[in-house]
Amino acid sequence: MTQKVRVRFAPSPTGPLHIGGVRTALFNYLFAKKHGGDFIIRIEDTDQTRYVDGAEEYIIEALNWLNIPANEGPVSGGNYGPYRQSERKDLYRKYADQLIESGNAYYAFDTSEALDAHRKNHEAEGKTFIYNWHNRLKLDNSLALSEAEVKAKLDSGEEYVIRFKTPQDETLPLTDIVRGAMKIDTNVLDDKVLFKGDGMPTYHLANIVDDHLMEITHVIRGEEWLPSLALHVLLYRAFGWDAPQFAHLPLLMKPVGKGKLSKRDGDKMGFPVFPLEWKTAEGDVFSGYREDGYLPEAVLNMLVFLGWNPGTEQEIFSLEELVAAFDLARVNKSGAKFDPEKTKWFQHHYLQEMDEGMLTAQFKKFLKDKGVTTAVDVSVIVPLLKERATFVQDLWEQGSFFFEAPSTYDEKASKKAFKEDTPEILQKVIELLQGIEDFTATTISDEVKGWITSNDIGFGKVMMPLRLALVGEMKGPDVFEISSILGKKEAVSRIEKAVNFMKQ
């Protein structure tokens, strides 16, 4: 029996959770649930200078909205806490020391200024400064200095960092579930800082220690971590621990042009890149899927197909179906361009599937928020409008005329529809409507159509101006449905208004 699957999503609370991060969380969630495992959230806040207020709450709320909550985390708790690295601070030091004792790490006293200077000099010569085997003995660290010198520096309280002593002359084989086998020459790696001058570990140390302590079995993360994989594997080895399995997910790219999707792309191109709306301290607002009216099911379905597919032709998946179908082996290797149009298609689909009573309730709320009061039965018009709606707000877009009589007539359409003989025709229609007792769509339709054919008038001459009179534009459902819902009195009044408008 293998051990229980435990995966973690480890965001850094430096701002709102990017949609790419949401996908990483989703894949972690699906993998965990598929294998009956646990999904853990861990806040990686080892960089205190980049901490942003509210970011952590945002992350949790976003996952809850999408219905993919964690089993363990800073809010839900668990047996492996604390789940914030800042609260685990005291823990890391001893592991860094352990590495020094075993000869896998060393103290380095080089100041940031000195290292920056080295980098600048190298850059000027077109070279890259790497802190590793080829120069570590020439720099200011415990490998180059005598024991007494090191002790003196340490005792005097001089600031230092702890660096990993990357092994030399080794071809390290790496395995990734998505990419398969890779290998890297350890000589190109640098001696990464594991423990910072401020007493905090870097991501690299903290993530290995925590993943080990939290008994993480699979690390599923973005491709931007692939270059760090060698270091991480080496760290597990240095500690003598079993490494988890790794899976690096392809990046999400902008819809057009080059480069990865960034937070500024969204509002520039008219789609959200965040699950929830986010307001910065400076007052900038980034739109979110939730506030834009997307359903969580649509966002999830869209997201899961970015970099994964089931290998069948099924495209619509409920969360349960995703859990059943998901497989890391079917994750793609190359970056996926984000397609906002496809998102809308999913959204349209899920809106159609939504319970009609629920949709009506949401639309009623929308109307209330807008301050619209009406005698019209909203539950009657929702089914009429819904198939052409992608968002709840589209119902208003499509059917506002049910609640407000048109005050103007679409210019282009009225040129086409309002002709010289139109007032006369509409006047006849008014008389016709007045005479209908059973004011239902079918009866009105029969009466009007019958009248048109028997008088040989031509449908266009009647239907177009009639629609324009009732709606104000060339849109909306069947004109007779509209007439019926508006009621005789209102329908007649709108037609009269149009007649008067034309007479001016």
Next chain:
RNA sequence: GCUCCAUUAGCAUAGUGGCUAGUGCACCUCACUUUCUAUGAGGAGACAAGGGUUCGAUUCCCUUAUGGAGUACCA
């Protein structure tokens, strides 16, 4: 620059050593709705390039090109 990763139509992708290379979005046409949507039916559109290996390569190998990531006392 260096290291690692990738490359099927505008986008997301399926797939195979030999088939008309499949699907969805978007696009075009028609039908329906005498409007606009939605829907239905059709249609156009792809294996980055060049070398190998092979009886045969989109599929395997190499090179090039393009794209991406990393290259911090950030995650």
